[in-house]
Amino acid sequence: MQRALSQVSRAVASKTALPVLANILLSTEEGRLRIAATNLEIGITTWISAAVEDEGKITVDARLLAEFVNTLPNAPVELSVEPSRSVLTVRSGRDKAGINGIDAEDFPVIPSLDGETDAFSASVDPQQLRDMIAHVEFAAATDDSRPVLAGVLTRFEENQLTLATCDGFRLAIRKGALSESLPERFETIVPARAMREMARLIGDATEPVQLAITQSRNQLLARIGETEFLSRLIEGMFPDVMQIVPKETATRVEVGREAFVNAVRRASYFARDNNDVVRIQVNPGEDELMPGTIEVSATAAERGNSQSFVDAAITGAKDQVAFNSRYLTDVLAVVRHGDIMLGLNGPNQAGMVRYANAEPDDSYTYVIMPMVTSG
Amino acid sequence: MPIRLLDERVIGKIAAGEVIERPASALKELVENSLDAGATTISVAIQKGGSGLIEVVDDGAGIPAAELPLALQRHATSKLTEWDDLHRLASLGFRGEALPSIAAVSDFSVRSRTADASVGTELDVVYGVARPPRPVAAVTGTRVTVRDLFGNVPARRRFLRQAGTETAIMVRNIAAYALARPDVAFSVTVDDRRSFATDGRGDEVAAAVAIWGTEVGPAAIRLPELDESAAVPGVTATGWIGLPEVTRSHRNSLLFFVNGRWVQNRPLLFALEEAYHSLVMVGRHPVGVIRIALDPAMVDVNVHPTKAEVKFVDERSVARAVSRAAHRALSTARPNEVPEVHLGDTTLREPGMENRPISLRPSTPGQRAWGASPLGDGTGFGPRPFEPKDGAVTGLPVPAVRSGATVVPEPEADPAVPARPVPVLRVLGQVNGTYIIAEGPDGMFMIDQHAAHERVMYERILSEMQGRRIDRQPFLDPMIVELTHQQYGAFERSTAELEAIGFQIDPFGPQTVAIRAMPAMMRGVNIGERLRLILDELAEGGTGESWLDAVAISAACHTSIRAGQALSLAEMRELVAQLEQTEQPRACGHGRPTMLHLSQGELEKQFARR
Ligand SMILES: Nc1ncnc2c1ncn2[C@@H]1O[C@H](COP(=O)(O)OP(=O)(O)O)[C@@H](O)[C@H]1O
Ligand SMILES: [Mg+2]
Numbered sequence: 013m014q015r016a017l018s019q020v021s022r023a024v025a026s027k028t029a030l031p032v033l034a035n036i037l038l039s040t041e042e043g044r045l046r047i048a049a050t051n052l053e054i055g056i057t058t059w060i061s062a063a064v065e066d067e068g069k070i071t072v073d074a075r076l077l078a079e080f081v082n083t084l085p086n087a088p089v090e091l092s093v094e095p096s097r098s099v100l101t102v103r104s105g106r107d108k109a110g111i112n113g114i115d116a117e118d119f120p121v122i123p124s125l126d127g128e129t130d131a132f133s134a135s136v137d138p139q140q141l142r143d144m145i146a147h148v149e150f151a152a153a154t155d156d157s158r159p160v161l162a163g164v165l166t167r168f169e170e171n172q173l174t175l176a177t178c179d180g181f182r183l184a185i186r187k188g189a190l191s192e193s194l195p196e197r198f199e200t201i202v203p204a205r206a207m208r209e210m211a212r213l214i215g216d217a218t219e220p221v222q223l224a225i226t227q228s229r230n231q232l233l234a235r236i237g238e239t240e241f242l243s244r245l246i247e248g249m250f251p252d253v254m255q256i257v258p259k260e261t262a263t264r265v266e267v268g269r270e271a272f273v274n275a276v277r278r279a280s281y282f283a284r285d286n287n288d289v290v291r292i293q294v295n296p297g298e299d300e301l302m303p304g305t306i307e308v309s310a311t312a313a314e315r316g317n318s319q320s321f322v323d324a325a326i327t328g329a330k331d332q333v334a335f336n337s338r339y340l341t342d343v344l345a346v347v348r349h350g351d352i353m354l355g356l357n358g359p360n361q362a363g364m365v366r367y368a369n370a371e372p373d374d375s376y377t378y379v380i381m382p383m384v385t386s387g
Numbered sequence: 388m389p390i391r392l393l394d395e396r397v398i399g400k401i402a403a404g405e406v407i408e409r410p411a412s413a414l415k416e417l418v419e420n421s422l423d424a425g426a427t428t429i430s431v432a433i434q435k436g437g438s439g440l441i442e443v444v445d446d447g448a449g450i451p452a453a454e455l456p457l458a459l460q461r462h463a464t465s466k467l468t469e470w471d472d473l474h475r476l477a478s479l480g481f482r483g484e485a486l487p488s489i490a491a492v493s494d495f496s497v498r499s500r501t502a503d504a505s506v507g508t509e510l511d512v513v514y515g516v517a518r519p520p521r522p523v524a525a526v527t528g529t530r531v532t533v534r535d536l537f538g539n540v541p542a543r544r545r546f547l548r549q550a551g552t553e554t555a556i557m558v559r560n561i562a563a564y565a566l567a568r569p570d571v572a573f574s575v576t577v578d579d580r581r582s583f584a585t586d587g588r589g590d591e592v593a594a595a596v597a598i599w600g601t602e603v604g605p606a607a608i609r610l611p612e613l614d615e616s617a618a619v620p621g622v623t624a625t626g627w628i629g630l631p632e633v634t635r636s637h638r639n640s641l642l643f644f645v646n647g648r649w650v651q652n653r654p655l656l657f658a659l660e661e662a663y664h665s666l667v668m669v670g671r672h673p674v675g676v677i678r679i680a681l682d683p684a685m686v687d688v689n690v691h692p693t694k695a696e697v698k699f700v701d702e703r704s705v706a707r708a709v710s711r712a713a714h715r716a717l718s719t720a721r722p723n724e725v726p727e728v729h730l731g732d733t734t735l736r737e738p739g740m741e742n743r744p745i746s747l748r749p750s751t752p753g754q755r756a757w758g759a760s761p762l763g764d765g766t767g768f769g770p771r772p773f774e775p776k777d778g779a780v781t782g783l784p785v786p787a788v789r790s791g792a793t794v795v796p797e798p799e800a801d802p803a804v805p806a807r808p809v810p811v812l813r814v815l816g817q818v819n820g821t822y823i824i825a826e827g828p829d830g831m832f833m834i835d836q837h838a839a840h841e842r843v844m845y846e847r848i849l850s851e852m853q854g855r856r857i858d859r860q861p862f863l864d865p866m867i868v869e870l871t872h873q874q875y876g877a878f879e880r881s882t883a884e885l886e887a888i889g890f891q892i893d894p895f896g897p898q899t900v901a902i903r904a905m906p907a908m909m910r911g912v913n914i915g916e917r918l919r920l921i922l923d924e925l926a927e928g929g930t931g932e933s934w935l936d937a938v939a940i941s942a943a944c945h946t947s948i949r950a951g952q953a954l955s956l957a958e959m960r961e962l963v964a965q966l967e968q969t970e971q972p973r974a975c976g977h978g979r980p981t982m983l984h985l986s987q988g989e990l991e992k993q994f995a996r997r
Contacts, residue, residue: 157866157913180862256863287858287907336860336907362863383907384859 013089016047016058017078019239022209024074025051032071032118036078038091038100039069039116045091048122049074054206055122055242056213068093072100072113080109122242123226125233132198133224134168135191138217138236144175145211147186147376150342152204153179160248163201166232168194168223176253177204182339182380183253187372191220200225201250202232206243210234213241257379258362261355263294263328265306266368269352272306273344275320279310280337282318286311289385290337294356296326306354310337331356333363334383340365343378360384407488409547410437410536411556416485417531418564421445422571424529427587431561431575436550438536441557446528449501452508455520458497459512461487486531491515492543494534500525514539558582562598563642563649566676569594591676592627599640603674606633610677610712611719619708621681628659628675628713631666631974640674643709645686647678650697655679658706661932662713665845665940666971668978669930677709812967814959821950823959830986836962837950838975843965845943845976847908848888852939857889858907865893865901868915872898874922881925884938892918909946920945930977940976 017036025033028051037048045062048055070093080102081089090103098113125133145164153161157180165176171193176185213236214221222235225245234241279290290310297304304326311317333356343365344352351368365378407413414437421429424447434440450458461484489495490512500507507525511518537543547553554577565573565585572587585594596604607627613619626644635641643655655677663673687698699705812825812832823834851857870878875898878885885892889906905914921941929937948954948962966972966981974980991997 155911155913157915178863180864180866181860183863251864287910289858289907334858336910360861379863381861381863384861384904386856386858 013045013047013060014078014081016060017074017081019213020047020049020056020058021074021078022212023049023051023054023056032114033120034073034075035071035114035119036074037069037071037116037119037122040064040067048119050120050122050242052120053203053244054209055120056209056239057122057124057242058239060238066092068095069116070098070100070113071116071119072111076111077102080111122240123231123233125222125224125235125240130224130233131227131229132168132196133222134173134194134198135220135222136173136188137191138214138219138221140188141173141221142211142214144173144186144188145207146346148175148177148184149204149207149211150177150346151179151182151184151378152177160201160246160250162205163203163246163250164207165199165250165253166202167197167199169197170194175207176250178251178253178256181336182378183256184343184379185253185257185374185377187375198225199250200232201246201248202243203246206232210236210241210243213239256362257377258355258357258364261328261357261364263296263326263331263356265294265304265324265326265354265356266351267306267322267324267354269344269347269350271322272308272324272352272354273341275306275308275322276337276340276344278318278320279308280341281310282312282315283310283337284312285315286313287383288337289334289383290340291332291334292354292356294324294326294331296328296330328356331358333359334385335363335380336383339380343380347376407485407492408543409556410441410553411560413437413485413489413493413533413536414441414443414557415560416489417441417443417533418561420485420531421447421529422564422568424448426528426571428572429564429574431573432579433554433557433575433577435578436547436553437557438544438547438550438553439534441533441536442530444528444530446526449504449507449527449529450497450499451501452504452520452522455497455499455508455510456517459487459490459510459517489533489536490517492540493536493538496532496534497529498523498525498532499529500527502527559639560649563644565598566591566594566642567644567647567649567678595627595674595676599674602633603629603640606630606674608716611715613708613711613715617711617715619704619711621685622705622708623680624677624708624712625680626676626678628677628716629673631663631673631717631978633674634667634671635674636671638672641672642676644676644678645697646680646683648697652697654702654706655709658710659713662710662717664932664936665976665978666717666974671978677712679705679709681705812963814956814963816956817954817959819951820953823954823963825963827984830984830988830990832982832984834963834966834982835950835975835979836948836952836954836959838979838981839962839966839972840947841944841975841977842969842972842981843962844908844947845940846969846971848906848939848943851889851908852887857887859889859891859904860907860910861891861904862902865895865903866915867895867899867901868918869899870919870922873926874898874919875900877922877926881922881934881938884935885942887935888939888942890918906942906946909942912946914946917945943976 020036024036028034033051035049037046039046039048040062041059043062043064044059045064046057046059048057050056077100084104084107087105090101092101092103093099093113094101098115100111100113102109102111148164152164156162161177161179163177165174167174167176168190171190172187173190174185174187177183213234217237219237224233224235225231226233230245230247232243232245276290280288283290290308293307293309295305295307303323305321306324306326307319307321309317309319347365347367350370353364353366353368353373355364355366357363359382362379362381365380366373367376370376407416410433414431414433418429418431421443424445426445426447428446430444432440432442486497491514493514495512496509498507498509506522508520509523509525510520537547558575558577561573561575562583565571565583569585569591570587570589572585574584575582583598585597592604592607595607606629608630609627610625612623612625638656641656641659643650643652645652659675659677660667660672667673681699685700687700810827810829810832812827815824815826817823817836818833821836823836823839825832825834878892878900879894882892889904889908890902891904893901893903895901900918902914902918909917921938921944924941924945925937929941931937931940954962972981
């Protein structure tokens with residue numbers, strides 16, 4: 013019960029004009045206890061096994077209930093509701109609490125996955141989905157200039173799931189396999205914040221995650237084990253990200269992840285006071301046998317400057333480009349294995365980051381617009 | 388020099404015109420005559436807006452009895468004989484037509500006695516008709532009484548404004564003379580009530596305090612002597628200007644004197660106000676008295692006989708001298724001081740007073756001393772914190788600002804506390820998502836997060852522009868923004884300036900633009916929305932010394948952290964650290980204050996700890 017409460021409580025509204033949204037719904041359902049919360053952005057429902065003596069339901073303050081339950085010894089808890097008064101009585105051993113609640117009828121209806129009425133449904137490996145979300149969520153917009161950009165484009169096509177984000181200056185596209193091939197293509201935009209919650213709920217689950225779109229086509233539902241996650245969707249047209257991805261790159265750099273990450277991180281400390289500008293200078297090797305180097309540097313007028321050289325396999329011409337260091341450190345934090353492919357197209361064209369040895373090679377694509385500096 | 392009739396040729400060359408067009412012009416002429424006569428005390432009485440009575444009494448040299456009738460003839464003057472003299476004019480009056488002009492339109496009387504005469508002489512002229520002079524008992528000096536001005540010229544009377552307005556103009560004129568000549572004791576009574584009186588001890592700030600109120604005293608900063616590299620050859624600007632905290636909604640308390648003559652000159656005003664740019668709120672004006680001295684041949688005071696206008700041979704260098712002196716004065720006088728909040732004497736512990744609002748006013752330690760001084764009699768005679776200086780118009784004692792606090796001690800005023808720069812602050816929290824509360828070495832500081840960030844952004848834009856190294860972040864895909872008609876107009880007018888600060892925006896269909904790049908420093912804001920706000924402000928006219936500056940100020944403002952935005956402790960610390968590093972941390976680009984200070988002393992006082 014503790015675990016269930018802490019899981020569900022992430023969907024409890026923290027500041028709300030609607031008091032019932034600060035509550036958690038407890039109801040008996042087919043011999044189990046259903047625990048649910050929603051802030052109208054997302055909703056989380058979970059079921060735990062219980063010995064149901066009488067049917068009943070109520071909503072109570074989520075924090076109070078969780079705090080009380082958390083301090084109880086690890087023993088069965090008895091919950092009861094007096095139908096006439098909206099009070100939940102919690103009993104465990106020699107401890108007892110009466111928590112004043114709000115009638116369950118006031119609680120918003122949280123739709124549940126039922127397989128038949130859903131407009132669409134697909135299943136995907138949980139760890140793969142979590143990893144996919146991690147690869148894209150950070151590149152979603154955090155401001156509200158264009159609402160669609162605060163979301164994750166989520167596309168189901170045949171046996172492939174594609175997630176994409178774009179904040180105007182960079183974009184991230186991650187492709188992954190679906191458990192089975194789908195008869196029709198489906199595309200929607202899920203708020204990046206909801207995607208992050210979903211990834212957190214997945215945790216280390218092993219059972220496939222069932223994804224579905226509600227009949228009304230305005231909510232995403234995900235079943236993760238005994239828990240269901242619900243999110244509203246963002247309406248609108250997502251930019252055509254595929255078209256923004258550079259078709260080819262003039263300079264292709266393959267570099268060890270670790271060395272590159274450290275070089276960028278060192279530079280980023282100096283870049284902080286200079287609009288986060290990090291410069292990358294690509295110097296191809298003299299011949300086939302000589303490795304090339306990339307120089308990662310940053311200057312801060314007041315603090316000083318840093319320069320790091322990293323060996324790299326380079327094809328193409330010498331090149332120099334400036335990036336916002338955050339855009340690099342963000343992506344380097346999620347690319348956790350193997351070598352990195354850096355595709356550059358000069359100081360004014362979008363550059364690209366991929367896994368060097370990925371199969372297929374576009375399973376992950378991260379595109380960044382360089383900065384134009386005049387110093 | 389005895390009074391003589393002017394040569395006809397000279398008469399012709401003098402700018403003619405109606406000398407006396409309103410009561411204020413008559414009064415002006417009379418006061419100038421008194422000053423020319425070397426008076427050290429000048430008393431002015433005004434009734435009914437000047438139409439009832441204008442009387443000027445001085446203790447000057449007086450007019451010899453024999454010359455009195457001549458003084459009332461047109462173009463009789465003791466001050467000028469040749470045209471060449473006009474170019475080297477040192478005295479104020481020179482046309483020899485004031486007295487006869489006034490006497491022609493009023494019930495006029497002059498009584499005068501020179502020091503070596505045993506009696507005085509009085510001469511009455513009723514609407515131009517002179518009575519024979521007669522001997523009277525009188526003290527040395529001259530008294531001119533003008534009654535029923537324009538009584539015989541109804542058309543002119545009708546032309547006058549309300550008595551109150553005419554009086555205001557007159558009082559303002561006399562105030563200007565009193566400020567120009569702190570060595571002369573002026574007193575002005577209006578309808579038998581004292582308007583102001585200066586002490587004539589030669590202290591120019593004391594004179595200003597007597598006229599404009601006590602708050603200007605401690606706010607006055609002396610214009611420094613410019614070193615050789617900065618000095619403008621042939622022009623010196625002396626006097627004082629007020630700290631940016633003391634402002635007015637009008638420019639009446641900002642006076643310029645050129646070779647002792649009060650002038651109104653827009654280029655000089657602008658040169659001075661530019662120095663306050665971004666320190667003073669839009670629509671507010673600083674106070675000050677600026678004296679410009681230059682070779683009389685380099686200035687033409689004869690542009691108009693009654694208007695205080697001048698023409699400079701080299702206007703730019705005069706403006707430059709003013710601007711440099713003001714910049715120097717402002718940057719050296721407590722450059723980083725934070726306005727201090729005083730909670731007033733509202734004793735919250737007094738029974739029944741619990742709900743009385745506390746009034747906050749930005750202040751300075753010096754002001755505290757002045758504010759506490761006993762000025763209750765309304766004479767305007769404030770405390771005299773400065774030692775009189777041999778009667779001459781000299782500068783302020785240095786340091787001007789502190790002296791008020793030392794001479795008029797007040798229990799909690801601690802003259803030993805040095806000027807406060809922005810001290811090292813420990814951020815405590817945020818109030819209302821808008822104000823950062825921090826603890827400093829002496830009490831509490833309240834920082835307006837938006838104004839503070841705006842200052843930081845503004846200086847960053849300026850420094851990037853100065854270094855010609857604007858970093859831009861282009862978009863992968865241009866951001867399309869629809870604008871209103873006004874916004875689009877402002878965009879068209881500001882394309883080059885927006886580009887200069889790091890935007891790249893192209894027209895994109897009717898009233899629509901495509902943002903292709905934004906200034907890198909503005910990362911993280913909804914740039915489309917902010918661009919609209921910037922353009923809105925620019926459409927309204929913007930603020931700034933140039934259009935580029937207006938664009939930069941507006942961009943800094945609208946891309947800054949807003950009021951109402953919750954900040955983490957780390958973000959607040961970062962912001963405060965950035966603010967500490969700015970050059971003018973006390974005000975945002977629009978001139979609003981960034982921080983207020985509640986001193987330890989004030990806290991203790993309010994909590995009745997002492
Ligand atoms: N208050 C005064 N004290 C002494 N002399 C005066 C005074 N007022 C006027 N006079 C004398 O009368 C003359 C005429 O005055 P006015 O008509 O104002 O002409 P102006 O001041 O141009 O000479 C002056 O030159 C001066 O000699
Ligand atoms: Mg005169």
